[in-house]
Amino acid sequence: MTVFTDLMAFNRETEALAQIAGRLGWDQEVMMPRGAAEQRGEESGVIEGLLHARRTDSRISEWLAQAEAPDATGQRALALIARTFKRNACIPARLATEIARVTSVAQGIWADARAHDDVARFLPTLEQVLRLRREEGQALSAGGFGVDAYDALLDGYEPGATASGIGAMFDRMRPRLVALRERVMGSGVQPAALQGNYPQAAQLALAREVAGAFGYDWTRGRLDLAVHPFSSGSGSDVRITTRVVERDPFNCLYSTIHETGHACYEQGIDAQYLFTPMGQGASMGVHESQSRIYENQLGRSRHFTSWLWSRMDAQFDHFEVRSPEDFYATVNRVQPGHVRTEADEVHYNLHVMMRFDLERALVGGELAARDLEDAWNQRFAHDFGMPVDKPLHGMLQDVHWSIGLFGYFPTYSLGNVYAGCLHQSLRKDLPALDDKLAQGQTGPATAWLRDKVHRSGSLYRPAEVIERACGFAPTEAPLLDYLEAKFGEIYRL
Amino acid sequence: MTVFTDLMAFNRETEALAQIAGRLGWDQEVMMPRGAAEQRGEESGVIEGLLHARRTDSRISEWLAQAEAPDATGQRALALIARTFKRNACIPARLATEIARVTSVAQGIWADARAHDDVARFLPTLEQVLRLRREEGQALSAGGFGVDAYDALLDGYEPGATASGIGAMFDRMRPRLVALRERVMGSGVQPAALQGNYPQAAQLALAREVAGAFGYDWTRGRLDLAVHPFSSGSGSDVRITTRVVERDPFNCLYSTIHETGHACYEQGIDAQYLFTPMGQGASMGVHESQSRIYENQLGRSRHFTSWLWSRMDAQFDHFEVRSPEDFYATVNRVQPGHVRTEADEVHYNLHVMMRFDLERALVGGELAARDLEDAWNQRFAHDFGMPVDKPLHGMLQDVHWSIGLFGYFPTYSLGNVYAGCLHQSLRKDLPALDDKLAQGQTGPATAWLRDKVHRSGSLYRPAEVIERACGFAPTEAPLLDYLEAKFGEIYRL
Numbered sequence: 010m011t012v013f014t015d016l017m018a019f020n021r022e023t024e025a026l027a028q029i030a031g032r033l034g035w036d037q038e039v040m041m042p043r044g045a046a047e048q049r050g051e052e053s054g055v056i057e058g059l060l061h062a063r064r065t066d067s068r069i070s071e072w073l074a075q076a077e078a079p080d081a082t083g084q085r086a087l088a089l090i091a092r093t094f095k096r097n098a099c100i101p102a103r104l105a106t107e108i109a110r111v112t113s114v115a116q117g118i119w120a121d122a123r124a125h126d127d128v129a130r131f132l133p134t135l136e137q138v139l140r141l142r143r144e145e146g147q148a149l150s151a152g153g154f155g156v157d158a159y160d161a162l163l164d165g166y167e168p169g170a171t172a173s174g175i176g177a178m179f180d181r182m183r184p185r186l187v188a189l190r191e192r193v194m195g196s197g198v199q200p201a202a203l204q205g206n207y208p209q210a211a212q213l214a215l216a217r218e219v220a221g222a223f224g225y226d227w228t229r230g231r232l233d234l235a236v237h238p239f240s241s242g243s244g245s246d247v248r249i250t251t252r253v254v255e256r257d258p259f260n261c262l263y264s265t266i267h268e269t270g271h272a273c274y275e276q277g278i279d280a281q282y283l284f285t286p287m288g289q290g291a292s293m294g295v296h297e298s299q300s301r302i303y304e305n306q307l308g309r310s311r312h313f314t315s316w317l318w319s320r321m322d323a324q325f326d327h328f329e330v331r332s333p334e335d336f337y338a339t340v341n342r343v344q345p346g347h348v349r350t351e352a353d354e355v356h357y358n359l360h361v362m363m364r365f366d367l368e369r370a371l372v373g374g375e376l377a378a379r380d381l382e383d384a385w386n387q388r389f390a391h392d393f394g395m396p397v398d399k400p401l402h403g404m405l406q407d408v409h410w411s412i413g414l415f416g417y418f419p420t421y422s423l424g425n426v427y428a429g430c431l432h433q434s435l436r437k438d439l440p441a442l443d444d445k446l447a448q449g450q451t452g453p454a455t456a457w458l459r460d461k462v463h464r465s466g467s468l469y470r471p472a473e474v475i476e477r478a479c480g481f482a483p484t485e486a487p488l489l490d491y492l493e494a495k496f497g498e499i500y501r502l
Numbered sequence: 503m504t505v506f507t508d509l510m511a512f513n514r515e516t517e518a519l520a521q522i523a524g525r526l527g528w529d530q531e532v533m534m535p536r537g538a539a540e541q542r543g544e545e546s547g548v549i550e551g552l553l554h555a556r557r558t559d560s561r562i563s564e565w566l567a568q569a570e571a572p573d574a575t576g577q578r579a580l581a582l583i584a585r586t587f588k589r590n591a592c593i594p595a596r597l598a599t600e601i602a603r604v605t606s607v608a609q610g611i612w613a614d615a616r617a618h619d620d621v622a623r624f625l626p627t628l629e630q631v632l633r634l635r636r637e638e639g640q641a642l643s644a645g646g647f648g649v650d651a652y653d654a655l656l657d658g659y660e661p662g663a664t665a666s667g668i669g670a671m672f673d674r675m676r677p678r679l680v681a682l683r684e685r686v687m688g689s690g691v692q693p694a695a696l697q698g699n700y701p702q703a704a705q706l707a708l709a710r711e712v713a714g715a716f717g718y719d720w721t722r723g724r725l726d727l728a729v730h731p732f733s734s735g736s737g738s739d740v741r742i743t744t745r746v747v748e749r750d751p752f753n754c755l756y757s758t759i760h761e762t763g764h765a766c767y768e769q770g771i772d773a774q775y776l777f778t779p780m781g782q783g784a785s786m787g788v789h790e791s792q793s794r795i796y797e798n799q800l801g802r803s804r805h806f807t808s809w810l811w812s813r814m815d816a817q818f819d820h821f822e823v824r825s826p827e828d829f830y831a832t833v834n835r836v837q838p839g840h841v842r843t844e845a846d847e848v849h850y851n852l853h854v855m856m857r858f859d860l861e862r863a864l865v866g867g868e869l870a871a872r873d874l875e876d877a878w879n880q881r882f883a884h885d886f887g888m889p890v891d892k893p894l895h896g897m898l899q900d901v902h903w904s905i906g907l908f909g910y911f912p913t914y915s916l917g918n919v920y921a922g923c924l925h926q927s928l929r930k931d932l933p934a935l936d937d938k939l940a941q942g943q944t945g946p947a948t949a950w951l952r953d954k955v956h957r958s959g960s961l962y963r964p965a966e967v968i969e970r971a972c973g974f975a976p977t978e979a980p981l982l983d984y985l986e987a988k989f990g991e992i993y994r995l
Contacts, residue, residue: 026549029522029526042723044721045737045739052518056522059515059519231535244541246535283541284544
């Protein structure tokens with residue numbers, strides 16, 4: 010017991026430090042003066058270095074060898090600590106340091122290349138990051154994490170997921186998504202796009218109202234503006250950010266709902282897990298399932314949007330959409346586009362599939378970074394039936410690869426798939442939910458998700474979380490059924 | 503050389519961590535959701551514990567024994583690291599932990615007692631904090647820092663200062679300050695107090711303008727609202743806070759100018775000292791000299807206030823003060839009052855002298871915490887000629903003792919004294935300064951202070967900083983001369 014207690018006490022401090030590092034990241038995006046970037050880089054490097062040193066501290070392997078957990082929760086804690094330790098122990102210190110160093114400046118280089126719409130400025134960095142992360146993946150794979158480098162990286166974001174499993178899932182999803190897209194685009198129905206100008210203050214007031222409606226606890230969080238919306242922190246300090254585009258209020262609103270989903274997950278984790286290995290969401294995929302079910306299955310539902318329509322009509326002068334029905338169609342307008350983050354529910358996973366294949370080829374060595382732009386553009390034209398007009402709308406659009414996030418994209422689709430499963434079960438358990446949604450009340454849904462998903466944090470493996478909540482192993486079928494039913498109705502297919 | 507390099511590299515990480523801890527403190531006061539206090543307490547405890555462990559790391563004494571500095575700057579770095587190490591090494595770990603634990607909750611208890619104007623709620627905590635800090639002071643004194651416990655604590659804030667030296671200085675200051683106060687209060691001149699209501703947005707706009715006028719670099723800082731104004735951070739991330747009282751715009755304005763003084767000091771330190779022992783202000787007293795010279799000698803000067811009057815007249819509708827002369831007198835209105843932070847330049851040091859005597863008696867054991875309220879009230883009535891009407895205006899007004907800051911108050915008066923010296927020299931070197939101040943330009947004064955004080959950070963001992971800047975050892979005479987001349991003119995003495 011003493012060994013177990015010692016290990017947990019040591020880990021508790023590491024978790025607290027990780028929270029501090031996370032808060033520092035929030036500050037960097039939201040509050041930091043622009044002249045402080047270089048100094049902050051060094052500060053962040055120090056705390057990340059301390060975290061790495063603690064997570065690979067040689068005492069952990071001794072503690073793990075001797076520790077006896079008092080119960081199943083303690084066993085799960087030991088397993089999670091062991092996993093983190095073993096993953097980190099696979100990576101040579103030299104490589105870890107170089108990855109930290111290179112990726113800390115890579116985002117700035119990507120942002121600069123993006124601002125100048127210039128792939129050439131980004132290529133040397135992409136090559137470097139790719140080489141380092143491939144080396145890391147190979148080291149992890151050799152250490153028993155995944156059958157190859159890509160699998161090993163994917164496993165870092167979604168424990169237990171494999172590229173072959175994801176690939177097979179995508180193969181099952183693609184035909185039905187493509188068929189749905191074709192029918193939608195061929196239908197005579199053409200919902201109007203939103204026009205007009207929506208002042209920032211009113212957008213933010215509505216965003217706050219909507220976050221509160223979804224159950225976001227303002228005493229344990231706050232909303233600020235940032236270039237890219239994100240959620241950050243765990244326990245009683247979980248902050249969200251949003252952005253405002255005055256001609257497109259959906260950007261702010263649905264970004265806020267999305268981040269509220271992430272934040273409610275973290276806020277809903279049992280307080281006893283704070284500063285333990287169970288104190289955060291179970292995986293990136295499960296996390297994304299919460300943001301996506303809030304954003305789409307609930308936030309873009311017919312009944313919730315009818316309430317949202319009335320709030321927008323009240324909040325904005327001369328709101329042009331004159332009926333909740335029209336508003337519902339506009340919110341769910343299907344339109345092929347270049348940008349993943351702006352994609353509708355029908356197109357979204359097609360964007361991810363493309364990135365999954367490209368990044369597998371990159372990490373596997375079949376595709377060189379210098380050939381990525383051509384590969385991207387060809388694949389995009391094939392999958393979306395339109396050319397990429399500029400790199401900003403092509404391979405430069407996402408930050409992920411610049412900071413080394415290879416293997417991360419599939420978790421977005423896993424999130425959608427998990428959300429589909431959860432939504433199906435939630436609807437069965439809450440037959441009267443629509444009445445509440447029509448009044449802007451998502452309380453019963455949030456309570457269901459808190460009970461079935463949030464509360465347990467990382468106590469269970471990702472797929473296990475969904476299976477315990479739904480009673481069946483996660484599958485793409487509920488998501489596809491939902492999409493076909495929803496868009497079939499809107500587009501009168 | 504390798505040993506020296508190793509020690510500096512280790513210390514650099516410690517300094518970076520200290521910056522992170524400071525930013526966390528800023529976040530706590532300015533941004534943190536109110537429900538996060540308990541969680542934050544644990545996070546702060548972890549980073550403070552890490553800092554303490556690093557500052558008392560046994561390797562430091564080995565490194566110090568062998569390190570050879572390459573130059574005088576390196577020697578100063580070694581001396582400062584040795585001082586910090588030796589001070590920390592005097593304090594038993596048990597005591598350090600208990601002080602951290604007790605003072606982390608003591609501020610909340612004090613705030614609660616203050617909110618209820620109830621000394622009894624605060625007394626047990628005060629007794630505990632006092633006992634611990636006395637023990638700490640005794641341990642430090644036994645280790646060679648100061649002749650007694652109080653001296654040892656004072657030396658922590660103002661290296662080289664002694665209670666006997668401060669006491670002698672106060673004995674020289676008191677008669678002239680009391681005489682000046684008597685003459686002012688007996689004069690027929692009675693400047694009007696400011697009336698009216700000043701909207702928050704306009705106050706903040708003017709505060710920003712004034713901070714910029716004083717040379718605050720907005721690319722390396724930001725201004726936010728907080729309950730108590732403060733400045734935080736070093737190098738390229740130095741943030742200030744202010745507060746707004748709508749009926750009293752001077753509160754916001756002069757708090758902002760005061761914190762701008764602290765911030766410009768940190769921003770002005772040579773960038774090569776960042777993350778070294780020289781990378782922060784030389785002492786609390788020297789720091790306060792910068793905030794006070796900005797606030798008083800410059801910010802409340804006849805010429806600067808003539809510009810400020812025109813800006814207030816432009817910023818606020820129906821601004822009631824109709825001439826810069828009246829405004830100058832109003833800004834410098836002398837009025838006895840209970841609260842130190844609201845005191846005018848004539849009364850301010852009398853507030854500090856009283857606290858100095860009381861806290862010396864507390865730490866020395868001649869005064870028990872339970873007798874403090876009576877002692878405070880008697881002394882206040884004696885020194886200020888008016889009774890204390892409630893504890894909120896008496897011994898509960900300052901946060902300092904609750905968080906263990908015994909020995910800190912004298913640095914406020916030292917700051918005033920240093921500011922007096924610097925102002926005398928600055929005026930000699932910049933004969934045309936008033937022409938600039940009358941245009942709201944403090945640039946030449948800020949440049950002089952940056953060159954003479956800010957740039958060197960902690961390269962020199964506190965008194966040495968002033969002596970190098972002024973050409974003479976710091977003395978109270980210039981401050982008293984300045985006060986007598988300034989208020990003699992305003993009150994036509």
